[in-house]
Amino acid sequence: MSKSITFVGNGKMALALAKGLCETNTIEVIGRSMSAMEQFERELRVPVKKTLYANADITNKTVILCVKPANLSEIAPLLKGSAQTLYSVLAGTPLSALKSVHAHHYCRAMPNLAAEAGASMTSLVGDNEISTNAIALFNTIGATLWLNSEKELDIATALAGSGPAYLALIAEALCDGAVREGLKRDDAMVLMRGLFEGFGKLIQTVHPAILKDNVMSPGGTTAAGYGALEKGNVRNGCMEAIRAAHERAKGMK
Numbered sequence: 001m002s003k004s005i006t007f008v009g010n011g012k013m014a015l016a017l018a019k020g021l022c023e024t025n026t027i028e029v030i031g032r033s034m035s036a037m038e039q040f041e042r043e044l045r046v047p048v049k050k051t052l053y054a055n056a057d058i059t060n061k062t063v064i065l066c067v068k069p070a071n072l073s074e075i076a077p078l079l080k081g082s083a084q085t086l087y088s089v090l091a092g093t094p095l096s097a098l099k100s101v102h103a104h105h106y107c108r109a110m111p112n113l114a115a116e117a118g119a120s121m122t123s124l125v126g127d128n129e130i131s132t133n134a135i136a137l138f139n140t141i142g143a144t145l146w147l148n149s150e151k152e153l154d155i156a157t158a159l160a161g162s163g164p165a166y167l168a169l170i171a172e173a174l175c176d177g178a179v180r181e182g183l184k185r186d187d188a189m190v191l192m193r194g195l196f197e198g199f200g201k202l203i204q205t206v207h208p209a210i211l212k213d214n215v216m217s218p219g220g221t222t223a224a225g226y227g228a229l230e231k232g233n234v235r236n237g238c239m240e241a242i243r244a245a246h247e248r249a250k251g252m253k
Contacts (some may be wrong), residue, residue: 092252
């Protein structure tokens with residue numbers, strides 16, 4: 001028997017999550033525009049119950065809050081009743097702020113856009129008594145990690161939540177480099193996608209340092225390229241990206 005999930009908000013993250021959850025759950029979406037929710041339904045390609053904020057009642061529902069953090073104070077008073085469990089994917093919005101929406105239990109979740117492919121890496125923190133249910137819910141869209149504090153979740157947001165954007169930049173740059181050397185763009189894209197698919201499997205069981213050492217033979221092509229990356233300060237750039245994203249997550253509170 002399928003369960004019902006209610007999304008408050010109909011943006012990109014809500015759609016990504018709904019794509020991962022719609023196979024095992026019926027979907028309701030609450031929003032301010034019926035036309036936007038109809039577009040959400042078309043992109044999801046399954047029937048969706050659509051409810052305007054004026055008619056929103058979340059009593060005893062499992063709710064995933066997917067609005068912009070700045071809009072929480074405006075939207076919270078519009079949600080009538082008390083949800084059974086409120087999950088929030090609002091970056092930098094602490095559990096204390098979520099109490100403006102009434103619920104029996106609260107959980108912050110930080111998935112990423114791979115949710116739509118069933119491959120999200122989702123970090124969770126919240127009421128310990130619902131940890132099993134929370135993990136089971138988000139396991140349907142990928143892997144999950146229950147953390148011990150909101151501070152850890154903010155760091156996880158910088159790594160796994162924002163990470164797809166960092167990897168996209170690296171993927172694009174690698175393709176650009178191959179094209180600069182003379183490879184056709186389409187061929188570079190095929191090679192890059194195969195690279196990321198294979199690497200994704202290897203990194204599950206091999207430490208990054210060992211993987212790197214296994215590829216890099218003395219005086220070889222990989223060593224030359226790796227030296228260029230170190231010269232370009234790529235390692236420090238990645239570490240600073242995590243720092244900047246973490247600081248931003250803390251600053252949004």
